[in-house]
Structure formats: C-alpha cells, structure tokens
Amino acid sequence: MATPEDLGPVRADQITTWDHEADVVIAGYGVAGAAAAVGAAQSGADVLVFERTGGWGGAAAMSGGIIYMGGGTPLQKACGFDDTVDAMKAFMKAALGPGVDEEKIDAYCEGSVDHYHWLVDSGVVFKEEFWGEPGWETPGDEGLMYSGGENAAPFSATIPPAPRGHVPQMPAEEKHGSSARGGGYMLMKPLTELADRLGVRAEYDVRAQSLVVDDDGRVVGLVASRYGRRIAVRARGGVVLASGSFAYNQTMLESYAPRLVNRPAASVEEHDGRSIRMAQALGADLAHMDATEVAFFCNPQLFVRGILVNGRGQRYINEDTYAGRVGQATLIENDNQAFLIIDEASYEEGMASRSSSAGIPAPLTWAAETVEELEREMGLPEGALQSTVEVYNRHASEGKDPLFGKSPEWVRPLGTPLGAIDLRGRTGGFTLGGLRTDVDSAVLHASGRPIPGLFAAGRCTSGVCAGGYASGTSLGDGSFFGRRAGIAAARA
C-alpha cells in the first residue's frame, strides 16, 4: 500500500536528479495509454510509457474488444447499415445519461469515422460481418453488433438504430490456443506494435506515485516506484494519466459507488484509482463518480423469450434490450432482485439457439404446472406474479408489449408448464466516474480551468458515460480521448 505522504504532489525543486526524461510521459499501458502513445509519437514527440504490470494490455487486452463507433463507418456500410452522426449523438445523449457531457459526445461522434480509419491504419482488423442474435454481443469473430440497446425500446422508436459495436478480429490460432484471448487483445497488439515502431519507449513494473509540479503549478513530471526504488521522470511536454478505474479501491468504492462494494468485475485488480488520486491532490475536479457499468449474467436466448420480474413479481424492463441496461435497472432500481419467468417451450427453444453466452448455465430454479403454483414456490405474495403474467399475456396475444415495448419478434404469451431462474445477485461491474476532462483530454481543476501539463483518458476519467452505459464506450472513449491526450501533450 502507498503511504499517504507519497501521493504528492512533489515540487520540482525537490528533485535533484531526473532518472528518465521524455516529451510525453504516460502512466498506464492499457487502451488509453497505447492510444496516447501512438497519438503523441505521430505528432513527433519522444514518448515514454510506464506500466505497473509486467506488460502492456491493461483491462483492454482482457476484454471482449468492443469499440463503440459509428456515424457511417466503412464496416457499418459494408454490413448494410446506414448510420449518421446525428443519430449516434442522439442515442448516446439519451442512453448514457442523465448528465452526459454533451460537448464530449459531440466531439466523439463527429470524429468517429476518422477514429475508425486511424485504428484500421494502425493495424486493427475488422471482419465485415454482422452478428444479430439476442444478447447482441458475438461469441465468434463477426465484426459488428448492437451493443447498447439501439435496436430496442425506448430508443428504437425515435432514434434510427444502427449497430455500433466494432470488434477486432482474432486469428484462429489466438482464439483457440491454450491462452485464448478476446478481441481486446487484437486491439492492443497492433496499437502497441505500432507504438514500438514509432519509437515509443515502455518501462514495465513501474508504478506511478505522484505528480511533479513547478512553481507555477504546471505538471512537469512524475515520481514512480520500481521494485521499491523511487524514480523521477521529467516530462518536457505533458503527463498523460491512463491507469484505469477505481473498481478495486475499497475506500473509493465506499465513498463514491457503494453499490459496487464486493462486486467489482470485468476489470483488472490494478484498477486502484491511483491516477484519480494523484490528480485530486492537485485540485482536479471529478465527475459522475457514482456511475457504474453493471453486467448482468443470464443466457440471452432465454432472456428475450421470458419475462424478467423483480422481488415483488413486477416486470421492470424490456427483456430484449442491452444486458447492461438490465444490470443497471436491477442493481440500482430493484435492489439486485431479479427472476426470469419462462415457459417450457420457450426454454427449450432458447437453449437450442445460437447463443452469445453458451457457457452461462441456466438451470431453472423452480418449475411448476401453473403460474399460481410457481408464484407459491417462489414465495411471492398471492396474485403478484399471476397478475403480471395475466397483463403480459393479454397484450402478448396481440403481439404487443405496451408497458415496456419489447419487440413483437419476442413477444409471445407465457404458457404452461413454466419455471423461473433465480437471478438475484447476478450482477457485477466497474466504475465509470473519474477525472473531469475537456474534449482535448486536459484535466480540469475544480476552478474549471485546465491544469497545465496534465492530461488523462480512459476509465480514470469521466468519459462519454454519465449514468448509462453501452458496451464499447470504454475502449471507445479510452482510445479516442487517449489519442487526443497524446496529441495535446505533444503540443504542450
């Protein structure tokens, strides 16, 4: 553990010897750090990256690799989808709030096609194939998919839906080897290889400890620790913070996102909030520290075919939407209580379907001949589930779901026999809040002004998500604003 004193900041006049020096110094070699490294090097800067673990990758390389892009990317076009910058903006502002940074989303959407080209030019490969099965996220190597509920209520009724989840293709030998990897690896591999070719230097097993500031409050370097030895690093241009979220910092979770205590997931344990803490020590502002991605674990092919009810037997969301929306609604609005009600015919059909979550077991927790019997077995108050099924079936017989707008494709009256899957506690996630930055990735002081020489990107910042989430927005804003951080630091 770091001692309180070493958080900093350290005054430049206290540094007697600089152990390293570069134009742009980056803390963290995940997606934001790699994009910053390439962006800075392409701007002509001498770049040095410090990574706490033994190699590049971070949470990005462990992830499924979805990158949220749109507005008419070549991949979207090749798969036959029209998308516009306006539709992308409208969706992101509606789905990722309340409280989204509109300026940031505007910049992100307007620059998305360019960002796609930059990734492809960097060596990232996308296979021109669309995956459209429930759950929406591919188990294969298809390149394009829905990843935020664009194709479901309430958004699809008013905002032209387009799939924006872009996934780098994984060669068969990587995918099926003894250490099988996801698409995130095939995002990180070409980016870090390009960084190498551009002359970016990387130092591993080095942990950033504190920022170094001069008399004018400008960030001019950082102090780090390598196997217990303190090293001082001078940044002639700027420092980019990119060391990830605070999902594994217990104190920060308790203070800012208490619902995630004991349920961090989808992240690496190095996500200890260090970048946020170092910048806070300089007066940096934060944003949306309570926001969390919440994954929900259930076989999606069963999910769309059943109805999801809370601890009182009430439906609370359309079952054909993005699983992350279901997770947030479950954890934040329904006390983490969820049950899937499904009849035998739909259960068998779902289990036989192509699924993106084939590995997730989905045994029925309860089975019954009637809804009344199921309700009793589940311990729900008399009539609670019966009335929910009755209202659902009344409209489903006409192919409608007026309460939540589930697509007619998945609306069918529940028959008997039927059963229920206990989904209580099947949530986990990571944090979305962090440093408040501007559209050029400058870290903003509590006064609102940029802190000179300090930039940040990735999940140590508050990005395009304020409350809601779509898969791909973390690799998306990490790479997009990471690149911008590198460019801005190179110019600083």
Add this chain to the structure above:
Amino acid sequence: MATPEDLGPVRADQITTWDHEADVVIAGYGVAGAAAAVGAAQSGADVLVFERTGGWGGAAAMSGGIIYMGGGTPLQKACGFDDTVDAMKAFMKAALGPGVDEEKIDAYCEGSVDHYHWLVDSGVVFKEEFWGEPGWETPGDEGLMYSGGENAAPFSATIPPAPRGHVPQMPAEEKHGSSARGGGYMLMKPLTELADRLGVRAEYDVRAQSLVVDDDGRVVGLVASRYGRRIAVRARGGVVLASGSFAYNQTMLESYAPRLVNRPAASVEEHDGRSIRMAQALGADLAHMDATEVAFFCNPQLFVRGILVNGRGQRYINEDTYAGRVGQATLIENDNQAFLIIDEASYEEGMASRSSSAGIPAPLTWAAETVEELEREMGLPEGALQSTVEVYNRHASEGKDPLFGKSPEWVRPLGTPLGAIDLRGRTGGFTLGGLRTDVDSAVLHASGRPIPGLFAAGRCTSGVCAGGYASGTSLGDGSFFGRRAGIAAARA
C-alpha cells in the same frame, strides 16, 4: 461569478497584510457555522465568523427546524418513548445508505443525548409533546415526531422504532407574525445569541474566496471578498468551512447530481458549493456527491389512504413511510412518474383530517366510476392499473400488504368511485454529498490524511447520509459535527 483564478489556494508568503485575525475563522453562519462558533468559543478560542449574506441564519433558519437526535433524549422520555443508541445506529445504517460512514454514525448516535443537552443549555426549547399524524412532520409546535420512516416498513419490523425528529418550539408571536418562521429560526436564534455572549465576532456581506496555506501545506487563513474588496484573514488555529451545499451550482449538479438539475429546493441560493471547491483545490477528497434529499409534495393524509403507482401503474413503495423515501424512490427509481390512486370515501376522509400539509392543494386529476375507466382515462395500458388494484385489494381485505408492508392501520380495499392525482414532477431537493471529513470534522485529503488546519461541517460535507435521508439529519449533523469542528479548530 468568481473567476477561476481566485479559487486558490493562496500561499501565505503572498499575503502582505492580514486584515483580520482570530484563533478560529469560520466561513458561513448557518447551523454548522453557529455550532462551530459556539463550540470553539466554549473551548476558549477567539472566533471570527464570515457570512456571505447580511445576517446569520443560512438554510437552517429558513427550515422547519427538525434535528435528528435519539438514543433516549429527555424529550423522547417525556413523550413516553424508549430509544437506545443501538436502535438509533441500526436505523441510520439501514436507512441512510448504501455506503454510510459507520464510524461517523456511531459517534453521532453515541453523542446524541449529550448533543441534546448542549442545545438545551444553549437556549433551544423543545415542547414536550409528540405529533403522530401521517406525514409525520408537525404543522404545529409539538417537539417530537417521526422523520425518517422509523415507524414503517421495512425498518419497523426489525428495528425498534422511535421518533427522533426534535423541533425547537416557536413562540406564537414569531410563528404567526407577518414574517412567519419555522422551527429552524428557533434553533439559530439562541445559538447565535449565545455566540454573541461568548464574544464571537461576526462579519456579514463577506464571501470566502480561497484558503491560505503555508509552506507545509497547513491552512492558516482565508481570503475573502467584501463588496469587491479583497480581505485577508489569518487563522491562528484553524479554518472551519460551513457554507452549505452545491444545490445551486449548475456545473457541479451536472457533474455530480444531474437528476437535481432544474429542481433544487429547500435550500438558499447561496449554496453554490464554494466551500467544497476551495477545499478541492487543496486536494480534499469528496464523498457521495450523487446523494440527494428529494422532497415529495402531496397531502400526506391522502397519501396513506391511497396507493402510489408509477408510470406503468405499478406500486413501488409503502405509502405510510417518510415522504423523503417516497421522493427518492420516485425520482431515482421511477423516472419521476407517480400517481396517487384513491377512492372517494378515503379522499373525503383524508381531506377532513388534521394534516401537516394543509396548504398543499390536492385536487383529483382524474375521476371515474371504475378502475377500468380510470385506467383508460389515465392512458395506462389495459389491465395495468386493474391488476395492481386487484392484488392490493385481495390482501387489503385481510388488512395485509405483503408487497410493501404498509401498516394495517392504513390498509383498506379501494372502492368506487375513485380518482387519481397526477404527481409527476412533484419532487425537488438538495444535495447531500460533499467534503469527506473524519469524526472530528477534519477535512480529509485524497491521500486519506487530514489537511492540517482545515475543518468542515454541514451540507458542504458528506455527513451521516450516504444515499438515503431522514428529516433532521442535516441540522443534526450540521450542529453535531459543526460543534466538533469548532472544538477541534480551537485545539489545533
């Protein structure tokens, strides 16, 4: 508006002349500032308070005056209620989370009876009478009431309930004069009068701008503005920040509590987050910035007699609980959609009852002969409201509410004719998040260590509430930890 540059911190060696000097310097003369002033003066310190407006009072003096105290106060005993420190702790930890600061709640509960005596010794008068009508908060001068849902589900089943809302008595001439005031005035008046007698100096129309720190990072004063003129104030012991919430800072609301944008209430417009910003500039940590008190405006005598449903016709809370819990459930979990369904007989009975909200109009928005007709008039999907009423009535005929546990006293089947009151958008509130402080009101740095010389209390800090709320906890933790801030600063 403040310019970014004036947020500070200011270095002590940049101050050439100190315009004022004291042992303890306090920013803000609301409840936390007044309690700090008295606490510091009683510890022997020379105290100087700066208040931005033309007089003492702050949001506290405008409030109803409820102070959350318990564990067996003389007032509780005089009104015939047993309460224990353990029951108080259990309730606060269950109702004010998730994520409560347990150490803070422990200190608060263990010190509550002493705090009561300190207030009474300071001149605050409580009338020995209990008010127990729905809505729970008195319209009269009774001194004791339920103020957080202690007497309702889900808490009352496992935690011995006790009323803990203590309200200072208002003399008739103050209450009914041309500028009628609430009980908060009768908390602030004796505290500030006592401060006067103890020699506390108060300067009005002075706005704190930035903190002054010495070379070791210790807070040694503040810079303020009086009619545009800058004044420097030296604090020999410590500075206490007590200038209220950020409910009226638009940028902070957007970044931290976006659901309150355009609906701040129950606060004064000076609550611009300045204390939080000044401390952030020194590296202060924050906590629970998303937490909000949410008031819900509806006649409580109607409320308990009806059923509350969301935009889909579903019940979502027991109608006999604390209105603040209803407000939070409505705004945060149900998209600010709420309708009260009530039959004619209950409506007439409720309107004829003693009410704590007699002034709130409660006309029926829709009226109908049957539930089916009402459902149609409200535009709800067919069967949605009918099934809710059917399930409610099924159990109500036996005096039960197994879904939400409303007390049998208020459970009665809905008859016909009936109607509905449109309560959409009837919420407003203030922010509960702020500076992270320890049990002695020291402001904590992002590193976890106290910032030397800096203390804070009241709604510029995260107090006993992390997510939930009970009326009286703001005046409660403001006065309790305000007093501690004054004592700690006097000793510093």
